[in-house]
Amino acid sequence: MRCLRQLFLASLWCATSWALHESDVGVVDWHSKLIGVPLHGSIHIAPIFHDDLVLTATSNNVLAALNTSDGAIVWRSIYEAADPIMLFKIHGNTVTSLSGPGGATLRAFDIPTGHLLLEKRLHNPLNGRLHEPSNLGTSVIHLERGQDDAPRVLALTNGDTIRSINSVTGETEWTWNSPDQGSLIMYSQVIVDHSTVYGIGLAKSVASYTLHVTALSISSGEVTASVNIPANIADGLSDFLGVSAGSGSAVTPCIAWLEQGAIKAALLKPDLKGQIMAIPALKYKSIVDVGLTRNGQFMAVKDDGAAQVLHLDAQTSSLRPIWEFAGSTPSKAQSESIFMGSLDANGEPRIARVYWSNAHNKAVHQTFAAQLAEGKGSTSGFTFPFETQVHGVFSQIAFDGVSTGKGNSSTRMLLTTTTGAVQLWQHDKMLWVREEALATIQVAEFVELPEKKIIGSHVGLEEETFLERITRQFSDAKNLPQYLLSFATRFATGSYATVSASAASSEDTLSRDAFGFRQVIVAATSHGKIFGIDSSNGKVMWSRVLGLGWAKKVGGTIVPVKMFVTRTVSDGETPQVMLVVQRRATNSLVDTVLFHIDALTGADARQDAPPTVGDILEGVDVISGPLIDAFMLPTANKTLAFLDEFLQVRLYPDTAASLAEFETLAPSLHFALRAGSAGQRQILGHQVTLSPDLSQFYVAYPTWSITLLAGEEIIALIPNTRGDVASVGKVLGNRSTLYKYLNPHLTAVLTSTLADSPPTCSVYLVDGVKGSIVYHASLPAAEGKCDVQAALTENWLVYQYFDDEYAGVGQSKGHHVVSVELYEGRGADEKTRSSDITSYSNKTLELNVYEQTYVMPHGITALAPTSTKFGVTTKDIIVSSRKNSVQSIPRRLLNPRRPKQKPTTEEMEEMLVQYDAVLPDDPRLILSHNYEVANVRRIVTSPSLLESTSLVFAYGLDLFFTRVAPSSTFDVLSENFNKAQLVLTVGGLVIAIMVTKPMVAKKRLKERWYQ
């Protein structure tokens, strides 16, 4: 029976759904795999070259290997969000990473393949201590193969535990715990010599920090000595380094620290007895680890800003400055220098220095090589044409010391810029660039492209004479033969635009394809860059750096808040978008800035736009202060309204016309805002009024409030999707109607009450005009967090949550998807005209709710309904699952009115199928083929020109675009339609008529004669 039912279901989908064919992959969809912007700030997570690969840990919590020749991702390992990468170290062909709070997990990967060799949990992540920076107190050191030939790794975790781990078997050989855990000593560095492990920690003393060193036996982990070095370190975090020089049994370990402007050092011996050395006569500001501490080199910045290379000599056991980079003192002529060390082919340390020279208007690279035998060093340098107007400022470099040989012609380095670009330079040529900022898209919108312009030459028709008109018409007619030819070929070959063809056009002009599948995706990232992406192939058509305005001098970041499409193709001219951002300057001032952008070119669309410099786009400061919210008014001019922190309404464009429009709308405007302090959150409904004694602007005043429970926090306000509603009701099998509850003011509110026991999450549907709660559901908060996703369209709310525990009736462990539909009145045929009655009517609360819960096989990270031009096509739900795929859930399966028993004839007439709690894990529903679409944060859908087809764009770490036809492509001729057969049949009939016509006429004539 069950088998039969499944067969029945399967046949139903065959009829209605549209599985992805393998031939469509790469044609109707595209996928761009990203890794995220490399982390910077610590040498332990900085990108590193390794043969032909460059390894990097990124802000999207990915450890990846890129091919240095073309920038392709060789492999990547995506870490869970709760498991941030603390550091990674390369040894031979293995990369070892520590991740999680306090370094909870140790993983080892094979570098060429990315295969996971070892995964070991060192402590429970809940016991991990949180430090600032988070990777403080963690360290990994690969030991040279010792006597027993076992490859071992020393891991310092949580600032108090050192383990020796066999890196093949994963066995812990010994563990040493700091005797006074939770004490004031916090170990943060480990250095080794041939017999001893030295754990170096900071101990807090009265006014400053002192150093504490514990020596452990490398083979057993026993403490051999422990000493407190009376250093007087002011800052603590970065002012000391463990350095070692030499190799084999002749390793000389040493700690160097900065004490009141002087660098002091102490050589470490197993018995921890020794003298403190000082570098006399020089005053330093800071010391810098450039990744060469195991080769005896590090850098220090002198009081005047000049950078020196310090070297620990293994033979003489002396620490001294060996080089000072000329011109490294800060000046207006150049930017601050970035240093990075690497080893060359012979294992000799090299230090690269990169800075921007304002004098040359180019970036300068210098490589320092120490010639220790002669006791001096040398640098060689070159300039390279870094495009600072396009890619911002470089924030970090990685440097391939192996590529430095004689001369600089093959020197390779990897630049990470503030706009999130990753560039590989070989000498002065950029080999490739990856725009990794696309892994941090904050807001994205689809913008339609205009039709291909048919350029007519008729201008000034009134003044032309007869002769002019004739010549114009003749010149226009020169395209006629070409047109006729193309018409004939099109007719003969039947090469029309088809739905399964790629929408990408071979031409360079920006124009839409026949069905409007080609659109521009405008995406703003958190790295201050905005991209225009061609939806037909995923290529970046244009990109602009968002200018900082006055904050350029002090620096700052740009956080995109909202994006509005203010002019579409149907309004004529070029489409435009407006991007609203919060600019946080480094001096803590926050401004609200608006960028008005031409969506086709990325150019500034303001009328009085200042000339742009390079790719930098300057915005308008609409509010000098933080933004509460921004709205687009439903007027012809698409005016934007901004609410500043005093709830004053500012308009853009701030013209008399838009103000007049706003004035006419003002009495009927309503909006809901979050309010209240932590613990006592409220949702406040607002209207606007003008009170001249308070402010010259319209000011919002609260009209209603929903006070949430104590400790209930608002996670998200999800507005109803705006779009055409094709039908105001649902016709039942007995031909009565359930009228949809189409209240245009519905807003879904997701909240969390984690302080309660048990912790709960809530979903509300709130009427945004009068604040009545239309629907409310309380959900369990699995593992103490609310991972609820919701989508609201028309009268349909879909949300998902994870239920981790069986606690009562109606609960079961699993990922649940709840489908809720709201209908007017108490039953069929009752209508309240919910979409156009005033919200103040009592009838707005006359509704009935149908809801059903389904179990999903996988967790969901984002969900969105499809959207089509007129809303006639069924709306499917597009979800991105935790197994890194994007799939659709057909509306038929999510229908909350699916009967619990065998469907009756009337229900079958409605095409309802029997309720089945588990949504099938049907591979035909997967849209993303076998692509890995990782960590999708949001799914955006957009109508195309075909009513049947909706465009889907998913972004997160990766970008994925496809198009779906939830009710199959009913509005285009099927591709296997036999045009030849039709033409032949019609032709045959014509011939038959031509043959028989004279015969019939002759026969008729004969009949007349004999009548």
Added chain:
Amino acid sequence: MSFSLDYASIDTNKWKNLPPPPGFSNFSSTSNAKVPAKVSAAAASSYAALKEKRAWDLAIAPAKSLPMQAFMLYMSGGGVQIFSMGIVFMLLLTPFKNLAGINAAFAPFAPSTSNAKSLSTLPLQKLAYLACNLLTLAVGLWKCRSMGLLPTGTGDWLAFETRGLAPEISLL
């Protein structure tokens, strides 16, 4: 152009004294010569009764064919197909066709005294005929309804419902 011969209206007295055709035996006529008026009156009345009977037959003819039609409907099934649609159309159209030609249909059975083409002749029969045809129509409509072709539910009028804009505007 149809016409009918009304033999009953022939004025017999006018032609009574005509000589019989040659070879015609006058025997039978002379034997009945006593009661010709009586006989003719009886014949006329029986003829009128016959006509009335035939008129009643015609009036209830549609009802008689109903069982057959019902059987055909049953056999044609509930689906919307060419066969069932043909029968339904026939059922729906014949009553109207019949009623449109009601006077012509009853004209042969009209009593000699009245105007054959008038609606008021044979009123009872015509009423019965009307009722029977309405019965046929009802069966056709019932079939339509069972096939879901009658716009009886609100769902059939949903497409014509319109909604305006809400008086309040909520900004999202």
